[in-house]
Amino acid sequence: MEYLYLLATLLFVFGIKRLTSIRTCSQGNRLSELGMLVAIIAALLISDSINWTVIIAGVVFGGGVGLFLAKRTPTTQMPELVAALNGFGGVASALVAIGSVLTDDNLSKDGASIFDSGIVPAIATPIAIMIGMVTLTGSFIAYGKLSGKKLTHPFSGGARHVSHAVLGLGAIAVSVWMVTTQSSGQLITAMILLSSLSAVLGVFLVMPIGGADMPVVVSLLNSYSGVAGAFAGFVIGSPLLIVVGAMVGAAGLILTQIMCKAMNRSLSNVLLGGMGGDEAVAEDARDYKSIKQAGPEEIAMVLDGAASVVFVPGYGLAVAQAQHVVRELADLLIARDVQVRFAIHPVAGRMPGHMNVLLAESDVPYDLLWEMERINGDFKNTDVAIIVGANDVVNPAAREPTGPIAGMPILDVDHAATVVVIKRSLSPGYAGIKNPLFDNDNTLMVFSDAKEALEGMVREVKDL
Amino acid sequence: MDFYFLMIFIFVIAALLGFELITKVPPTLHTPLMSGSNAISGITIVGAIMAAKADQTVLAQIIAFLAVSLAMINVIGGYMVTDRMLGSFKKKGKK
Known part of the structure; x- marks a missing residue:
């Protein structure tokens, strides 16, 4: 009977191994579930007093x-x-x-x-x-x-x-x-x-x-x-x-x-703490000088002339449950022969891979999801970068030698011709610092819930 | 060989195996992997079952009940959430 424990252990080993590749991950979890079942049955059989x-x-x-x-x-x-x-x-x-x-x-x-x-x-x-x-x-x-x-x-x-x-x-x-x-x-x-x-x-x-x-x-x-x-x-x-x-x-x-x-x-x-911890000082709207605001119609016009668009999803997308509507907008643009991609920062959202899980849920094709290293060089050839509820992962302040997020790799969205930021307010992200990206000349801010803003854009793009 | 020596021996080897198992993981799978291995750490359910022996004091029974329940929440919740995450990938693969 004790050998059932060995069997369970082996199932866990192969289960974890298979969880590390896209092709085999579902099967990996099944193996690990089976391992747990075997382990529990074995424990019930082996224990002398239950x-x-x-x-x-x-x-x-x-x-x-x-x-x-x-x-x-x-x-x-x-x-x-x-x-x-x-x-x-x-x-x-x-x-x-x-x-x-x-x-x-x-x-x-x-x-x-x-x-x-x-x-x-x-x-x-x-x-x-x-x-x-x-x-x-x-x-x-x-x-x-x-x-x-x-x-x-x-x-x-x-x-x-x-x-x-x-x-x-x-x-x-x-x-x-x-x-x-x-x-x-x-x-x-x-x-x-x-x-x-x-x-x-x-x-x-x-x-x-x-x-x-x-x-x-x-x-x-x-x-x-x-x-x-x-x-x-x-x-x-x-x-x-x-x-x-x-x-x-x-x-x-x-x-x-x-x-x-x-x-x-x-x-x-x-x-040791610090980033976004209780010591970080949150800054507010007064720290920004030249914010340019825009509505869905203006964004639709910008999108009308675009040949390549990159979406940058963040936690705001998850909060607003906007993963389905962002896909709708992406589909509309693809139908208009626009090259559409999603730039996935490794720590966007609240867990690594959070965005992948969310976008997979709304059936965004896997090959449209580009990892940071792969897409960063491409932003200079991008017409419009649409940032949906992300902040710290696109904050150029990370390139400064000092500061709370200094040295953190970021998505170089500011290299795109036009940057659209969908965000509810100018409040800082989790790191609690100002984002100079919002002040750039080529940045348009859409102050709204991610879902509402994207729904607005979907309507306007349909009318083009 | 001493029983405890053997246990320390397998502990070290198992830890090394764990380090080697996870080498390259695509970022997509970081969350499911975390969730999946979290479910596996519910293996302590086996310990909880062992601890739930018959003819014990009320205190020991309460502790055993809590251990079984909490480990079971970890196991069932962990595996189902992982399945949900992976399910969204699978659906896409078929298309």
Whole structure:
């Protein structure tokens, strides 16, 4: 029966591998789902003592909630949902470690400490609890930030680092107490204390990180929940959890690095916070000098003379659910023999690949989606670049040697003959800084919700 | 060989395997991959099932119930969301 665990592990390995290529990704997810099913059946077959009431109640309740969340969440809120799901997974690992201690016959009476069972469980138990709880609260802070809530750290400057150090050292001290105490009462108190300290630490660690960096944080926390699972595996002595947790943890870390690289920032730079964080100063309309405003009719006239148009989608497209209407406009232009492309910045939206998912939903052909490196040289041959709800990823301020987004690769939309920016207001993007692009002579601003503006343009283009 | 030594051994090898699995990923797949691997981290459901032993204290049963439920939310939610994301690619592929 134990060999079913090996089968599940292999299914996960091939599943992840296949998830990394467009052609095989659906199949990859199927393999991984099958792996999970095999693992769960194997666990039920192998476990020598099963509390069916608890398991059936948990599976029905958890499965129902998961089903509801996955069915009901709109595409725009998927990043938030992934963050929340990840938090649940992390805390489940912490609870597995706690539950394993509580069901240990030696530990449930006085006279034995966790340390007596060996150095490995003595190290793994507190780590599983810590990482699991940090993942839980960190993910929910990320969830809040992704849904646009302003959350600020209670401490600033040096006091902030001191607060993190105090919490971290406190958690380590409690961990030592937890694994050495021989009193079962103290053991429970220590576990509660450790969970609480770690929960607060998770909140504090994610608080100062800017909203623009949340995708990286979610990816990192995703890696954490894998690691928490691996340590829970050490606690209960399950090679399956160790292997799968370590693999997911490592894969998550690599993905996090890929994402940081796309923003030309280092992980430590992201984690120390700053960009779009609570310290960034938001500027407003007064900072702009020569804004040129336009309506859908004028844009339609500009489009009338264009031979090549590039759409640059951003989070605003997702918020306004404008992915279908942008495709309608693209189709109209294609019918008029205009070359239409979509420029996809690697971190546009709230998660890497967010725009691809959204545009795929409205059936925009894959070959119209151009990645940043591929299209950047082409903007000088582009007649009209239409920016739909994007800001920081087209901000020329990134080319300056200093500033919050200095060095971040951007789409060179300002090289296009005419730049159309559809945006609700002049408010800054997630990075919280001014965008000099809006002041350019060849930039036309359409102040509107992305969907309304595009619908207007569709009507006007039809009338041409 | 010591049982724990073997576990640390496979932990290290599995981590290296994880690093090697993800090398080139097209940006399109970053989000589904994140979501898909998030669902896999719900593997802790196996640990939760192991922890839900019969004849335990009420506290231990509550903890086990929470562990099973939360891990299950992660598994079901994670896989279904990933399927939804990938479904939109598939539809396009057929055209």
